[in-house]
Structure formats: structure tokens, C-alpha cells
Amino acid sequence: MIEINNLTVQFGGVKPINELTVTLKSGISGLIGPNGAGKTTLLNVLSGFVTPTQGSVSVNGRKLTGLAPHKRALFGLRRTFQTDQIADDLTLWENVEAIADHAGFIDKDMANHAVEQAIAYVGLRKRIHRKGSNLSTQERHLAEIAKALIGKPELVMLDEPGAGMSESETKHLEDVIRGIPAYCGAQVFLIDHDVELIAACCDETMVLDFGKLLALGPTHEVLQNPEVQKAYLGSFEELGVHA
Ligand SMILES: Nc1ncnc2c1ncn2[C@@H]1O[C@H](COP(=O)(O)OP(=O)(O)OP(=O)(O)O)[C@@H](O)[C@H]1O
Numbered sequence: 001m002i003e004i005n006n007l008t009v010q011f012g013g014v015k016p017i018n019e020l021t022v023t024l025k026s027g028i029s030g031l032i033g034p035n036g037a038g039k040t041t042l043l044n045v046l047s048g049f050v051t052p053t054q055g056s057v058s059v060n061g062r063k064l065t066g067l068a069p070h071k072r073a074l075f076g077l078r079r080t081f082q083t084d085q086i087a088d089d090l091t092l093w094e095n096v097e098a099i100a101d102h103a104g105f106i107d108k109d110m111a112n113h114a115v116e117q118a119i120a121y122v123g124l125r126k127r128i129h130r131k132g133s134n135l136s137t138q139e140r141h142l143a144e145i146a147k148a149l150i151g152k153p154e155l156v157m158l159d160e161p162g163a164g165m166s167e168s169e170t171k172h173l174e175d176v177i178r179g180i181p182a183y184c185g186a187q188v189f190l191i192d193h194d195v196e197l198i199a200a201c202c203d204e205t206m207v208l209d210f211g212k213l214l215a216l217g218p219t220h221e222v223l224q225n226p227e228v229q230k231a232y233l234g235s236f237e238e239l240g241v242h243a
């Protein structure tokens, strides 16, 4: 469970998060909102990369405010980045192994097993020895997810994992995301502009607009909300989504 209480982030005169209070309880919770709405900033606060000017965040009852990113990782917080962090000159195996080396495994066999399982889970077993530079956009996004599944994740936060994917690639991604709670028991927090992916994966969805909570509730209800449709004016029709 993610609890956000009276959270504000200020960069100079910009407040990308503005007195936000929200609790997310679903196995897979979605976050949507127009460009610049504050989505990545919220994820940065949860993962410890941005310090808020006021307010607090907790995950599963543990207050995170003030903890360094690596301490949050030890508590089971995992994230992917909007721009993937796959090293081009390392193989897929080495990219994922680098995370396992810092995840507190008691022996190398267990670490290797976790790496193998995570790569297989996202469907990239055949790419295991391929260099990062030779992975496709979809494979790089999946590799980022594999990295986020190492150790004992409690919360897996995904920042636009569907960006740049074709329809069939997104379908596979959808299956991968939907299976994460059963795979490792973690809650998933999914940011994406693809509302079809959000609708397919998320039981509940929150909408941010200018750092404020515009809506929160069951995903299908939220997508039908006139205020939400107004914030996304045109985008749903362009995407062919009739909420
Ligand atoms: N480090 C920073 N310094 C100054 N302003 C920032 C910083 N990071 C983000 N912002 C600003 O905060 C606002 C919210 O940005 P954020 O990246 O959180 O939006 P987003 O909802 O993730 O957008 P997108 O859908 O384009 O990824 C924007 O106006 C952005 O320019």
C-alpha cells in the first residue's frame, strides 16, 4: 500500500506536486496525466531521488521520507526509468546480474537463479547473452522490468514501460505486468500514456493534473470521468479508446 500525505515538490517557481494526498491499495495501481503533470516527479519522491518540500510517503506502513534511494531498495522498492538504464556494452545477463550483486543474496547460486528466473519471466531467455546495444526498444523495457524483479520487491514502479512499442509488443508487456503480483508478491505502480495498457492492467487508477489529484478510483470509472476526458482532450479518440 502506498500512502502519500500532503506532498508538495517545488522546483523554483514550479510545483510539479501540489499538496497531494492519496492512498493506493490495489495489486496494480495506475497513474496517468498529461505531459508535465508530475507523474515522474511523484515516482522520484517515492524512490528517493527527489526530496519533497513538505509531506510524507509510506509504503506498506513504512515511512520513507528522508531515506536514501539505496536504503529504499533494501526495503523492496524497485523502479524503472522513463529513459531505460540498460548498459549497451554489457549482455542482458550482466545487466540484470549487476542488480543481483547488490540485492543481499547469501550466495552466488541463489543470485544466479534469481537472474535466470527474472529474465525468463519477462520472456527474454533467448536474448540472455545479447549485448544491451543489440536489444530492441521492447526488449530493453522488458530487461528494465527484469532488473526490478530481483531480490524481494514489495513495490515495483514502472515509468512508461510501453513507450515506443507496437500493439503486439504491448500485449506481451501487458501479460508481464499483470503477472508481477503473482510472480513476486509486489504491488505495481504503473505510469503510462497508453490508457489501453492502464485499463488492461490496473484495478485502480489515479489521475494527476498540474500536480493535483484529478481523480482516483476503479480504472473504468476514472476513464469515463468527464474531468479526466477534458484533461486528455482528443487523446482518447486519437488512441481509439472509447472509455
Ligand atoms: N529537476 C527538475 N527541475 C526543474 N523542473 C523540473 C524537474 N523535474 C521536473 N520538472 C518540471 O516538473 C514538471 C513535472 O515534470 P514530470 O517529469 O514529473 O512530468 P510527467 O508527468 O512525468 O511528464 P511526461 O508525461 O512528459 O513524462 C514539469 O513542468 C517539469 O518541467
Ligand SMILES: [Mg+2]
Pocket: 039, 040, 041, 082
Ligand atoms: Mg514522466
